[in-house]
Amino acid sequence: MPEKEDKDLRKEARELFRKFYEKSKDIQRATSETVKEITEKTLKGVQPSAEKLKEITEGIVDGVQEATSKVGGRFEGVIKSLQEITTRAVESLREILTGAKEGIEEAGILEKSRECVKFIAERRSITYFDPKRDVPEEVLKEILEISATAPSGYNLQPWEVIVVKSREKKKRLVEICFNQRKVLDASAVVVIVANTNAGEEHVDRVLDSWIELGYITTRQRKKLRETILAGWKSPEKRKRKAIRDASFFAMNLMITARMFGLETHPMEGFDEAKLKRFLGIGKDRIVPLIVAIGYRDETKKLLPRAYRFTFDEFGRIV
Ligand SMILES: Cc1cc2nc3c(=O)[nH]c(=O)nc-3n(C[C@H](O)[C@H](O)[C@H](O)COP(=O)(O)O)c2cc1C
Known part of the structure; x- marks a missing residue:
């Protein structure tokens, strides 16, 4: 499939998944509808090779799983459907599923920020x-x-x-x-x-943790300690x-x-x-x-x- 079309599919999948996440109450139903829609537009009867299938299945599902873990455990249905369609996939599916993954990630971030605004506004x-x-x-x-x-x-x-x-x-x-x-x-x-x-009571714990995490070196410690405590003088x-x-x-x-x-x-x-x-x-x-x-x-x-x-x-x- 030409690259331009691939990119369009990715964009479309991204939009679809974002909308699906935002609007759907019945996650399972929406998942299968959405996935069916993009699958129908994509497969067009082409048979992928076994090697390609394996590559696509492993790589893309891993990616989606990672995205899913970021937005909570609510996407098991999506993953399952994605696994199903990857077994029938063609090369362009990579783009679609990358788009889907991006859509899910974006929607998750959006939903989280909306939730946060809600909690602030409700207080x-x-x-x-x-x-x-x-x-x-x-x-x-x-x-x-x-x-x-x-x-x-x-x-x-x-x-x-x-x-x-x-x-x-x-x-x-x-x-x-x-x-x-x-x-x-x-x-x-x-x-x-x-x-x-x-300042005095906590500075050493802070510096220890920074050294441990590699933010600073042991040699930088003394000077930084002085800088920090200078702010606590008056x-x-x-x-x-x-x-x-x-x-x-x-x-x-x-x-x-x-x-x-x-x-x-x-x-x-x-x-x-x-x-x-x-x-x-x-x-x-x-x-x-x-x-x-x-x-x-x-x-x-x-x-x-x-x-x-x-x-x-x-x-x-x-
Ligand atoms: C630092 C601070 C001190 C406050 N002290 C009191 C208080 O002693 N008694 C009281 O009834 N409300 C107190 N309030 C609540 C405010 O009156 C309240 O936040 C404000 O009227 C806005 O209402 P809301 O928080 O429901 O939006 C305090 C709020 C803040 C931020």
């Missing part, structure tokens, strides 16, 4: 939590570890958390939070701690760095919680001095905010989201 500060619904410790730990993938300057990760979960402790915490009822009703309250000593810089990065962590926490079907509420309404005394948080630590986490009380109405400034109001492109 609300929930005032009414269901006091009867618990979030297990393992789930909280998982959410917090995902949140810890947040970026931080030189990867120093200047955040710590204290998860207040026991009812007794929450009772005391409510008072410290000016009687904000959600503190008691939420399954847990995550106290976000910004560590203003993270009390003002320490404070800014620690609070900035801890806030990224907190935002990750709120979005990740949504992905787990949970709700959150960030709060700055608390007496920081009392909170630090209560939880034994040292002077070199700051608590920029706390985040209540749990299930929403479905019997209470959630008010519509309040006005957000538009880009034209808060931004400019220069």
Whole structure:
């Protein structure tokens, strides 16, 4: 088959698979329809050699499997159908299936980004939590570890958390939070701690990992260590760095919680001095905010989201 036609088929397959992924509810049915359509347009009665068949089957199916693993295990049907048509394949199928693989990959990326936007858009500060619904410790730990993938300057990760979960402790915490009822009703309250000593405390772990991963050589270590710590010299810089990065962590926490079907509420309404005394948080630590986490009380109405400034109001492109 001429090269131009091959490329067109690849483009077509890519489009078809992308659409199929986006629109289909019944994956199996759509798979077979889509594959049938492109197969009919392609095969045109040509018989491939056994050698060619083997090459195409192994190479292309591997590629599709790799793409599939990236978008989750939802494409077993696609792979199966692709395996079937490769056994009847001709050379141009390589192009078609490469297109299909690209379509699946693109659609997967699109879907993932749409999901992420959904979680961001869905997040609300929930005032009414269901006091009867618990979030297990393992789930909280998982959410917090995902949140810890947040970026931080030189990867120093200047955040710590204290998860207040026991009812007794929450009772005391409510008072410290000016009687904000959600503190008691939420399954847990995550106290976000910004560590203003993270430069000195974490730099060696960071450098070790960079050497281990081959980012830097042992010889570069000393100089880089000095550069990193220079940024942590003044009390003002320490404070800014620690609070900035801890806030990224907190935002990750709120979005990740949504992905787990949970709700959150960030709060700055608390007496920081009392909170630090209560939880034994040292002077070199700051608590920029706390985040209540749990299930929403479905019997209470959630008010519509309040006005957000538009880009034209808060931004400019220069
Ligand atoms: C750092 C921070 C501190 C906040 N502190 C409180 C608080 O102490 N009490 C409260 O009721 N809401 C608090 N909020 C929630 C905001 O009022 C809420 O995010 C805002 O009104 C927008 O509503 P939405 O999050 O539902 O979109 C806080 C939010 C942030 C980001």
